[in-house]
Amino acid sequence: MAGPRRDTRGIVDAGGLFARVRFRRREPAPELRPFLEHYWLIDWDLDEPYASQVVPHPSVNVVFQHFARESPGTHKSRPFAEIAGIRHELFVQKLAGRGRVCGVQFRPGGFRPFSPGRSVADWTGRQIPLAEAMPVTDDDIAAVLGPEAEDDRVAALDAYLLAVVAAAPAPEHAPHVARATALADLVRRDRSMRRVDALAQAGGLSPRSLQRLFAGYVGVGPKWVILRYRIHEALERAEAAGGTADWSTLAADLGYSDQAHLVRDFTATVGVSPTAYGRAV
Template identity: 65%
Template sequence: MSGHEGPRRDTRGIVDAPELFAHVQFRRREPAPELRPYLEHYWLIDWDLSQPYASHLVPHPSVNLVFERYAGCGDEDAGYAEVAGIGLELFTQKLEGRGRVCGVQFRPGGFRPFAPGAPVSRWTGRRLPAADVFAPPAPPAPPAPLTPPAAVLDPADEDERVAAMDAYLLALGPEPDPRADLAMALVDLVRTDRTILRVDGLARAEGVSARSLQRLFAAYVGVGPKWVILRYRIHEALERAGADPDVDWAGLAADLGYSDQAHLVRDFTATLGVPPTALGAR
């Protein structure tokens, strides 16, 4: 597994991050040491709004476990825990009134050890009650009690919320899995190496067939390697465009390994539902 460097500080995937941070309190926190090989970070959001606000996110190739409490969300008093598989499209969440969300972002490839009974692709594009995903151990082993959502959401102290998420995940007893390690390492490579633009190039670099790579990603990441390559390039384009409204799209396309600007614009529009010019105008 790659070394752990603490929670990410970038805003990749968040559409108009400054606007989001003006409406909500957003923090990232580090999990317990035993969990860090599998997790990117915890993310915590609280809001108290006088007017509704819609947040937009281009999802990472990560599964999330989400503890949430806000109007219209399941049992609003007790809170709700759900597993959110990788989102394939732009995710929009309307926020209003008061609410709190405590989330776990797994590393791409890091979720399967917590739910080894099914390929991660089973959860892709779906949001399910956590109890439906995390099956208890088979008899005769007694199931470990899972932390109820309220234990995560109730504490005013942020450290207590983090500790409750640690307890929830540690009770699931993730087992080391070399295939998960490999999947996490490959996704890290895609994320950090701009020269990886095609699946066959990644397969050759690892000395495996493209078909073997597809099977590994379906089982442990939840989407194919081509999708991961594209999504990370769109994340970078989104971040660069957010930092510079007058970004040179032809130059950015070349930086990201696209053959021309039109190809980048096409992928960007297909992912966000709007062309880059609309984002710049907003």
């Protein structure tokens, strides 16, 4: 079984989060890797509340959660599971007391086989009980959240997801899933992929067909995916450089027409300017 790995892309002030919680990312079973990015596991026991912030990926997440104690003398309800569709805005999660989260981040385009009857765009901006999208039982949730051993939690996630996808085969979706994930990966890897028409050409599609593909299988449009991966790159560069980054050069590297456009997008997404963010972390 693959060991833990750490990737901070999209996490605002990753150092602050890692100083307060135990955070790991783990690889799923080989059969699931065409559909999943990774599992993410968080355990915490905090004296003071902490607000974790993430610039969302163009990915659906399935999240198993147990907030054992929110604050001294209070107790949360039993463990539960949710589907979190792609969010357009900054995601803020308040962590307090003691708890555990076992999350599944799907690849862009990878969620559709697990809920084949619905367009992925139907889940965008929503955070709802998992049972509304996928079959899940209390025993499934307990199997994921109960074990203390991390490997056992990962094995439970593998078993649950393999059972779900096997129970709802939808081979007609396979070529569209493969194309959507490949095109989203191209945007992430290739900084020169800055235009929707260029991405459509790379995929052998018309721009309109590309829009339909992304709506049905990714959940957001291709332009949003391009812009979001730019912001992720800017976030990492801002954190690495502190307050000393050359934003004009970075804007050009990321395909912005000028520095002002980068600053505007970054500030609208993260809530502060790139320079202020770099100095703060």
